[in-house]
Amino acid sequence: QVQLVESGGGLVQPGGSLRLSCSASGRTSTYDTMGWFRQAPGKEREFVAANRRSGGTYYADSVKGRFTISRDNARNTVSLQMNSLKPEDTGVYYCAANSNRINTSAIGNQRMYSHWGQGAQVTVSS
Secondary structure, eight states, X not given: OOEEEEEOOEXXXXXXXXXXXXXXXXXXXXXXXXXXXXXXXXXXXXXXEEEETTSOEEEOTTTTTTEEEEEEGGGTEEEEEEOSOOGGGOEEEEEEEESSOOOGGGTXXXXXXXEEBOOEEEEEOO
C-alpha cells in the first residue's frame, strides 16, 4: 500500500515562508512525477507545481518566482518551499505522485496522478 505523507503546514503571516515536505512509503517503486496541488475553501483543487524524474519542473503562474519544488529521488520525497506567501495561498496542500511520466500537456491534470497524500493546511493571515 503506497502512502504519501505531508508535513510542514501551518499558520504564517503574509510575506512569510513555509516549507512543505512529502514522503512516500510502502512500495519500493519510485515515481517519475511528483507534485503539489492545493484547494482553497469553496474552490476546486488546483495545480501548484510538479517535477519529473525524467526531466522538467513546472509551476502554476500564480506561484512562479515564489515557490520552489525539489525532490530527493533516493528517498522518494518532494518538498515545496513557499516564499512571499499571500493570503490567497491559503488552502489544503496535497502531495501527488505517479509512477509513470506525465506528459507536459497534462502535468496539471489531477486525474493523471495515481497517489495522493491526506493534505496539509496552510493558512496565510495576519
